[in-house]
Amino acid sequence: MSGVAGQTAAKTDGWEPKIVAFCCNWCSYGGADSAGMGRFQQPASARIIRVMCSGRIDPLHVFNAFLEGADAVLVTGCHIGDCHYVNGNDKTKIKYKYLENVAHELGIEKERLQLNWISASEGEKFANFIRDVTAQIKKLGPSPLKPEGVA
Amino acid sequence: MEKGEMYVGWSTKDDVRKRGGSGGLVTSMLAAALEKKLVDAVVVLKKINEFEAVPIITSDINEVLNSAGSLHSVPSHFAKLIANKNLKVALPAKGCDVRGIIEQGKRNAINLENTFIVGLNCGGSMHPVVTREMLEVMYKIKPEDVHGEEIEKGKLIFETKDGKKNAITIDELEEKGYGRRESCRYCTIKIPTNSDIACGNWGVTGDLVGKATFVEINSEKGARLLQNAVDAGYIQIQKPDEKGVAMRAKIKGVMEGLGQKWKEKIFVPMDNRLEYFRKELEHCIDCGACKTVCPTCSCGDVSKCTEYHSRGDAYKMSMYHLVRFLHLGDACIGCGQCSDVCPVDIPLTRLYRRFANPIQQELKYEPGMDMQKPPYFEVKLNE
Numbered sequence: 001m002s003g004v005a006g007q008t009a010a011k012t013d014g015w016e017p018k019i020v021a022f023c024c025n026w027c028s029y030g031g032a033d034s035a036g037m038g039r040f041q042q043p044a045s046a047r048i049i050r051v052m053c054s055g056r057i058d059p060l061h062v063f064n065a066f067l068e069g070a071d072a073v074l075v076t077g078c079h080i081g082d083c084h085y086v087n088g089n090d091k092t093k094i095k096y097k098y099l100e101n102v103a104h105e106l107g108i109e110k111e112r113l114q115l116n117w118i119s120a121s122e123g124e125k126f127a128n129f130i131r132d133v134t135a136q137i138k139k140l141g142p143s144p145l146k147p148e149g150v151a
Numbered sequence: 152m153e154k155g156e157m158y159v160g161w162s163t164k165d166d167v168r169k170r171g172g173s174g175g176l177v178t179s180m181l182a183a184a185l186e187k188k189l190v191d192a193v194v195v196l197k198k199i200n201e202f203e204a205v206p207i208i209t210s211d212i213n214e215v216l217n218s219a220g221s222l223h224s225v226p227s228h229f230a231k232l233i234a235n236k237n238l239k240v241a242l243p244a245k246g247c248d249v250r251g252i253i254e255q256g257k258r259n260a261i262n263l264e265n266t267f268i269v270g271l272n273c274g275g276s277m278h279p280v281v282t283r284e285m286l287e288v289m290y291k292i293k294p295e296d297v298h299g300e301e302i303e304k305g306k307l308i309f310e311t312k313d314g315k316k317n318a319i320t321i322d323e324l325e326e327k328g329y330g331r332r333e334s335c336r337y338c339t340i341k342i343p344t345n346s347d348i349a350c351g352n353w354g355v356t357g358d359l360v361g362k363a364t365f366v367e368i369n370s371e372k373g374a375r376l377l378q379n380a381v382d383a384g385y386i387q388i389q390k391p392d393e394k395g396v397a398m399r400a401k402i403k404g405v406m407e408g409l410g411q412k413w414k415e416k417i418f419v420p421m422d423n424r425l426e427y428f429r430k431e432l433e434h435c436i437d438c439g440a441c442k443t444v445c446p447t448c449s450c451g452d453v454s455k456c457t458e459y460h461s462r463g464d465a466y467k468m469s470m471y472h473l474v475r476f477l478h479l480g481d482a483c484i485g486c487g488q489c490s491d492v493c494p495v496d497i498p499l500t501r502l503y504r505r506f507a508n509p510i511q512q513e514l515k516y517e518p519g520m521d522m523q524k525p526p527y528f529e530v531k532l533n534e
Contacts, residue, residue: 060455063473067466094526101513102480105506106473107424144425147465 017071017137018151019046019130022061024054024089027078030120040127043134046074053077055088059099062113069150071143072112072133076126079117089117111136112143152374157396159355160377160388161363164216168362171220173352176364176386177243177269182215183380184241190267194229194242196222202300202309203279206232208240221271223300223307224282228488230446234260241267241376243350245276246340247486250519251446253345254484257522258449267376270346270369272353274302274406275335278491285329290317334487334500337414341406342399345520348373354399356392365391365399417501418508431502432469434495437461441489441499442475447482447518476506481525482518483507 023029029050035042047070051057054077065073075096077089096115103113114133118126161174168175181193195218196204202224209215221243230251233240244252249270256263277285283294292311299310306318307330324330343349347370354365366388368374380386421427437460442448450456456478459470485507489499511517514526 059477060470060474063477064470067464067468067470067473098480098510098514099477101510102477102506105424105509106428106476107426145467147467149465 015138015142016043017045017134017142018069019072019074019133019137020065020070021046021048021074021076021130022054022057023048023050024077024084025050025052026084027082027120028054028076028116028118028126031076031118031122031126034121034123035127036123038123040124042127042130045134045137046130053083053085053088054092055083055085055095057092057095059095059102062099062103066108066112066143066145067147069143069146071140071146072114072137074129074133075113075115076118076129079119082119108145109140111140152368152378154368154370154374156368156374157354157391158366158368158377158388159359159363159391159395160366160386161359163385163387167216173355173361174359174363175220176366177271177350178215178218178220179385180269180376180380181241181243182212183383183385184267184376185210185212185215186385187379187383189376189379190241190265191239193240194232196220196225200295201297202282202294208232208236208238223275223302224277224279226279226491228444228446228486230255230261231444233266234449237262237265239265241269243269243271244343244346245271245273246338246343246345247273247334247446247484247519249343249346250340250484251486253519253522254447254482255449257524260449263522267372268346268348269376270343270349272342272349272351273335273338274341275331275338277330278332281329281332285324289319289324289327289329292317332487333417333490333498334485334504337410337417337504338485339407339410339414341410342367342403344369346373348376351399353402354391354395356395356398365395414508418505424505428502429468431497432472434497435469435472436495437469437471438494439471440492440494444488444492445479446486446488447479447484472502476503479503480506480510481514481516483511484519 023032032048057075062073077092080089083089116129160176162168162176162179167178171178184190185193192208192210193215194206194208195215197207198204202222204222206229228251229242229244229248234255249268252261252268255261286292286294290309296311297309298312301308306320307324308316308318310316321330349367349369350364352364355363381388439457442456456471456474483503485504487500493499516526
């Protein structure tokens with residue numbers, strides 16, 4: 001048992017959080033792309049999942065990400081009014097408010113679930129966002145929902 | 152007859168009037184609807200013994216007239232009983248039944264145009280299995296010896312076959328963990344104004360106490376149902392006196408106040424919620440019974456939540472329940488069925504209400520009260 005405990009302590013030491021970022025195909029995924037092209041430094045903590053529209057993100061995707069071991073989940077999409085599918089992100093906004101309520105009641109810290117609108121040209125904003133969230137989560141430590149044996 | 156009118160009425164059939172709890176009005180109204188072909192079938196309770204009954208769908212008038220009437224120890228829920236059957240039906244329903252039926256109506260599983268909902272005032276109901284245990288532990292009588300039950304002045308009274316009456320106050324029973332279902336204690340819908348016609352004994356005064364039913368018409372369908380019964384000669388009605396109307400409003404206010412107090416007592420704010428939910432859900436065996444009975448769920452066999460059954464994963468918390476939390480945050484009507492059926496005794500209704508109480512308050516959305524859809528399904532382009 002002591003071996004396992006020692007391992008966990010070592011893990012928190014140089015520990016890098018795992019962040020799942022849902023990005024819409026038309027804006028925030030492009031934003032991630034231009035972050036790379038513009039060479040804006042960001043930690044390697046984000047795992048991007050591309051969806052066609054942020055409106056496609058079902059709240060259960062978010063909870064499943066947490067159960068699979070994500071330390072934070074980011075929901076990103078086009079700015080309001082810029083949706084490729086007219087009003088997909090309006091729906092995201094309302095759905096997110098609901099999701100936020102459920103997550104709060106469940107006891108998940110508010111830093112672990114965040115919403116941001118990032119356009120395809122805002123590479124720097126994307127990089128900054130990932131950097132900020134990574135710093136916040138490093139302070140909080142690993143998610144309490146992380147399964148055993150997942151780093 | 153119009154929406155909003157109130158009456159006091161009773162059955163014209165003597166034996167029904169005597170046997171029925173408050174003048175047998177509801178029983179007669181259902182029988183009349185069946186006879187005059189207003190509906191094809193009605194739902195009534197069929198007696199098992201003196202304090203237990205099961206709901207059945209029937210087209211036989213004699214079965215209706217001989218039904219059990221109102222009992223306190225009943226299995227709810229009528230919404231799923233008539234869902235997906237495409238019946239032209241009239242049925243009695245407690246507040247939570249009505250809400251379930253309307254929610255099924257929203258999900259196109261029940262055609263509300265063809266459904267006559269006779270709402271019943273309800274101060275709470277009891278779980279049949281808990282009632283049996285209560286009879287043995289608290290009353291020290293055998294369930295088989297029970298001859299009748301009634302509630303009077305805050306006391307639950309069981310009469311045995313030898314004519315002895317055993318009374319214990321409901322407060323005392325609930326302190327010991329018996330009595331009403333937990334969800335009934337904090338329920339704040341005591342008079343179902345969302346039904347077509349709301350019936351109950353609150354507001355009956357003078358000589359008529361115990362022999363008549365107070366009726367409030369809530370919709371055009373309800374007016375049709377009552378008029379039909381009067382025309383068929385099954386019931387007799389008269390205008391209520393003002394004292395009765397005031398008394399009914401007062402009882403409603405007091406009961407709702409008590410419900411609110413229970414709510415505050417049960418849902419105390421908690422710090423380590425995540426750990427609390429994890430601990431409570433630890434014993435879940437993925438049987439899916441809570442979803443099967445849930446009156447606001449109409450996904451059928453293929454559903455998002457049951458997809459996560461028996462995955463053999465290492466999840467810290469049941470994903471099945473997380474999906475249910477999401478789906479019920481805006482839809483839970485707090486009927487208490489899930490807690491009733493859970494084979495490993497997880498207090499599910501309490502968990503669901505932890506999400507539903509604040510969310511429904513914030514969204515200003517009360518499920519099952521009218522046909523209003525959840526706010527996020529009503530996204531308008533121009534807003």
